[in-house]
Amino acid sequence: MASVTKSMLDAYPKSINLDRAKLATVIDTLNACAQACTACADACLSEDDIAELAKCIRTDLDCADVCTTTARVLSRHTGYDANVTRSLLEACATTCRACGDECARHAERHEHCRICAEACRDCERACRDLLATIS
Amino acid sequence: MASVTKSMLDAYPKSINLDRAKLATVIDTLNACAQACTACADACLSEDDIAELAKCIRTDLDCADVCTTTARVLSRHTGYDANVTRSLLEACATTCRACGDECARHAERHEHCRICAEACRDCERACRDLLATIS
Amino acid sequence: MASVTKSMLDAYPKSINLDRAKLATVIDTLNACAQACTACADACLSEDDIAELAKCIRTDLDCADVCTTTARVLSRHTGYDANVTRSLLEACATTCRACGDECARHAERHEHCRICAEACRDCERACRDLLATIS
Amino acid sequence: MASVTKSMLDAYPKSINLDRAKLATVIDTLNACAQACTACADACLSEDDIAELAKCIRTDLDCADVCTTTARVLSRHTGYDANVTRSLLEACATTCRACGDECARHAERHEHCRICAEACRDCERACRDLLATIS
Numbered sequence: 001m002a003s004v005t006k007s008m009l010d011a012y013p014k015s016i017n018l019d020r021a022k023l024a025t026v027i028d029t030l031n032a033c034a035q036a037c038t039a040c041a042d043a044c045l046s047e048d049d050i051a052e053l054a055k056c057i058r059t060d061l062d063c064a065d066v067c068t069t070t071a072r073v074l075s076r077h078t079g080y081d082a083n084v085t086r087s088l089l090e091a092c093a094t095t096c097r098a099c100g101d102e103c104a105r106h107a108e109r110h111e112h113c114r115i116c117a118e119a120c121r122d123c124e125r126a127c128r129d130l131l132a133t134i135s
Numbered sequence: 136m137a138s139v140t141k142s143m144l145d146a147y148p149k150s151i152n153l154d155r156a157k158l159a160t161v162i163d164t165l166n167a168c169a170q171a172c173t174a175c176a177d178a179c180l181s182e183d184d185i186a187e188l189a190k191c192i193r194t195d196l197d198c199a200d201v202c203t204t205t206a207r208v209l210s211r212h213t214g215y216d217a218n219v220t221r222s223l224l225e226a227c228a229t230t231c232r233a234c235g236d237e238c239a240r241h242a243e244r245h246e247h248c249r250i251c252a253e254a255c256r257d258c259e260r261a262c263r264d265l266l267a268t269i270s
Numbered sequence: 271m272a273s274v275t276k277s278m279l280d281a282y283p284k285s286i287n288l289d290r291a292k293l294a295t296v297i298d299t300l301n302a303c304a305q306a307c308t309a310c311a312d313a314c315l316s317e318d319d320i321a322e323l324a325k326c327i328r329t330d331l332d333c334a335d336v337c338t339t340t341a342r343v344l345s346r347h348t349g350y351d352a353n354v355t356r357s358l359l360e361a362c363a364t365t366c367r368a369c370g371d372e373c374a375r376h377a378e379r380h381e382h383c384r385i386c387a388e389a390c391r392d393c394e395r396a397c398r399d400l401l402a403t404i405s
Numbered sequence: 406m407a408s409v410t411k412s413m414l415d416a417y418p419k420s421i422n423l424d425r426a427k428l429a430t431v432i433d434t435l436n437a438c439a440q441a442c443t444a445c446a447d448a449c450l451s452e453d454d455i456a457e458l459a460k461c462i463r464t465d466l467d468c469a470d471v472c473t474t475t476a477r478v479l480s481r482h483t484g485y486d487a488n489v490t491r492s493l494l495e496a497c498a499t500t501c502r503a504c505g506d507e508c509a510r511h512a513e514r515h516e517h518c519r520i521c522a523e524a525c526r527d528c529e530r531a532c533r534d535l536l537a538t539i540s
Contacts, residue, residue, distance in 0.1 A: 004437045004524060008444035011517035014451045031436055032409045035480065039413035041331075042481040045324045046419045054315045055214030061311075061331070062208050062219060068473065069204040073197050075440065076447040079190030081233050084197060087226040094222040102214070112416035119409060139302045139389060143309035146382035149316045166301055167274045170345065174278035176466075177346040180459045181284045189450045196446075196466070203338065210305065211312040247281035254274060325484030332478050332489060339474040343467050349460030349507070354467060357499040361492040368486050 005031075008075075016077045018133065026126045027071050030092070033123035034067035037099060040116035047110060056102050056113065063099035066092050067123060074130075086134050089127045096124035140166075143210075151212045153268065158209060161261045165206035165227070168258035172199035172234060175251035182245065191237050191248065198234035201227050202258060209265075221269050224262045231259035275301075278345075286347045288403065293344060296396045300341035300362070303393035307334035307369060310386035317380065326372050326383065333369035336362050337393060344400075356404050359397045366394035410436075413480075421482045423538065428479060431531045435476040435497070438528035442469035442504060445521035452515065461507050461518065468504035471497050472528060479535075491539050494532045501529035 006024040009016065016023070041060035044053040070092040073085065100120030107114035141159040144151065151158065176195035179188040205227040208220065235255030242249035276294040279286065286293070311330035314323040340362040343355065370390030377384035411429040414421065421428070446465035449458040475497040478490065505525030512519035 004441050004520065005444070007520050008441055008448070008517055011515075011520060012444070012448050012451065013515075013517075027440070031440060035432070035436060035476070036409050036413055038477050038480045039410070039417070042328065042483050043413070043417050045327055045483040046417065050321050050324060054320060057315055057327075058211050058214045058312065059216070059219075062211065064477075065204040065207050066223065069200040071440070072200050072443050072469075075443045076193050076197065078447050078450040079193045079237070081194070084194075084226075084230050084233050087222075087229040088201065091219075091222040091226040095219050098216050098219050110416075110418075112413055112418075115409065115412050115416060139306050139385065140309070142385050143306055143313070143382055146380075146385060147309070147313050147316065148380075148382075162305070166305060170297070170301060170341070171274050171278055173342050173345045174275070174282070177348050177463065178278070178282050180348040180462055181282065185459060186455050189455060192450055192462075193447065199342075206305070207308050207334075210308045213312050213315040245281075245283075247278055247283075250274065250277050250281060328481050328484045329486070329489075332481065335474040335477050336493065339470040342470050346463050346467065349463045351464070351503050354464075354496075354500050354503050357496040358471065361489075361496040364492040365489050368489050372484070 012077055014077070017080050017082070018130065022130060022133070023074060026130045027074050029123050029126040030067045030071035030074070033096065033119045034064045034071065036116045036119035037061070037064035037067065040103065040112045043110070043112040049109070053106065056106055059095075059099040059102045060116065063095050063120060066095040070127070082134055086131065089131045089134075093124045093127040093131070096120045096127065100124060140210075147212055149212070152215050152217070153265065157265060157268070161265045162206050162209050164258050164261040165202045165209070168231065168254045169199045169202035169206065171251045171254035172196070172202065175238065175247045178245070178247040184244070188241065191241055194230075194234040194237045195251065198230050198255060201230040205262070217269055221266065224266045224269075228259045228262040228266070231255045231262065235259060282347055284347070287350050287352070288400065292400060292403070296400045297341050297344050299393050299396040300337045300344070303366065303389045304334045304337035304341065306386045306389035307331070307337065310373065310382045313380070313382040319379070323376065326376055329365075329369040329372045330386065333365050333390060336365040340397070352404055356401065359401045359404075363394045363397040363401070366390045366397065370394060417482055419482070422485050422487070423535070427535060427538070431535045432476050432479050434528050434531040435472045435479070438501065438524045439469045439472035439476065441521045441524035442466070442472065445508065445517045448515070448517040454514070458511065461511055464500075464504040464507045465521065468500050468525060471500040475532070487539055491536060494536045494539075498529045498532040498536070501525045501532065505529060
């Protein structure tokens with residue numbers, strides 16, 4: 001996956017306003033987080049304590065949607081608009097923070113929540129790192 | 136469409152932190168904007184002056200993705216998190232503004248850009264109206 | 271929503287291989303079904319009998335994703351490929367059938383499941399009607 | 406990415422009707438293909454011969470949407486329905502075939518089309534391999 005993202009960035013025919021290596025890492029981290037959240041929501045649905053996990057499922061679903069959309073926007077460079085990128089990265093970092101916090105509450109009980117919390121932490125950090133290079 | 140969104144909000148079994156009628160309007164406006172942007176991107180692909188429309192196609196694609204994700208997040212009320220909703224509405228308003236501006240540049244030449252610009256303006260306004268009721 | 275979909279189809283600059291009025295109806299029905307499924311999944315998360323609704327939540331999530339993607343593909347006419355359209359409409363009808371069946375099992379207990387089951391039935395029918403005009 | 410997908414599958418609390426290692430490979434291949442298609446569509450928008458690439462952009466967009474949705478459905482195991490999985494894998498293989506064929510036509514001229522064509526071929530094969538284990 002990492003290689004496809006970076007190879008495609010290298011094949012982009014015009015200039016890109018952000019560092020290509022850093023960008024590839026962020027996009028891959030976003031896609032990994034989206035994947036973890038989609039899987040965590042479903043794993044929660046099959047747990048005996050599903051009633052305790054309702055909020056976790058909801059934040060997983062939000063986080064999967066926001067990360068997928070952010071990865072798509074970051075994969076487009078034609079007609080780049082820093083305002084759109086910046087506001088979306090901020091929303092994504094906020095969503096990853098919320099989801100990471102909620103998953104962390106169940107991390108001791110459920111391995112999928114532990115892995116997902118870590119994916120959310122990584123993703124929040126990646127979004128904030130990239131944000132720091134934009135403004 | 137409007138009726139399904141409002142009917143489903145009315146059928147939600149617990150309290151909702153936002154006004155249900157206003158929320159239904161915003162969700163429907165977001166979905167309409169996403170639909171307009173997806174269709175506008177494709178219509179641009181079939182225009183003779185496609186080279187002039189590259190940035191328009193790109194912002195259309197971003198806007199469709201961000202509006203769809205925002206509509207989904209606003210359709211979830213379990214474990215509501217005001218920070219997530221607020222940051223996503225801000226990102227969505229910013230994206231709609233950018234897309235509306237770009238589509239407006241081609242509105243005289245292309246009817247689909249004119250309609251899409253209007254959908255983006257409506258959607259930006261709806262997001263900002265809802266934002267004003269949150270913080 | 272309906273008017274934006276139809277207006278955008280009318281503004282498409284080249285020929286479209288399917289009937290525009292029928293196509294607009296199918297796209298609107300798909301978007302309404304996606305909206306109902308996203309909302310139903312979240313409403314189920316807030317029900318006291320959530321443990322009984324785990325499969326319903328899962329089919330709702332699948333159906334929302336498949337309907338959204340199908341609506342997007344049907345909204346594109348440039349470089350039309352009947353094989354892609356046909357196979358996706360078949361997958362969408364199958365998914366709507368599965369989700370409608372599962373929601374119907376909870377329709378007496380939960381109004382959101384009743385409404386969602388109806389949206390899935392409408393959507394399955396719309397997909398099959400359009401399929402019949404393609405092959 | 407690969408490790409997150411497989412780790413989450415291993416953390417799923419109940420049985421899964423498909424081979425977990427194979428499933429992880431297919432999901433990762435789908436996500437890689439979606440990423441390649443999103444990036445290829447945008448790279449095409451920045452090429453001088455954009456007019457020749459209109460159909461390629463369109464199939465890229467379809468393929469990104471269908472692969473993302475298929476990866477999500479395959480990442481859910483609760484309340485598994487073989488009919489839904491099978492019909493979606495068939496639609497996905499058909500879409501990857503169409504996109505791979507179109508990208509291949511531009512592979513000599515554009516490196517991003519060459520890489521994307523390869524990602525589509527891999528993905529079509531992965532979908533058909535998994536399909537063969539279902540029915």
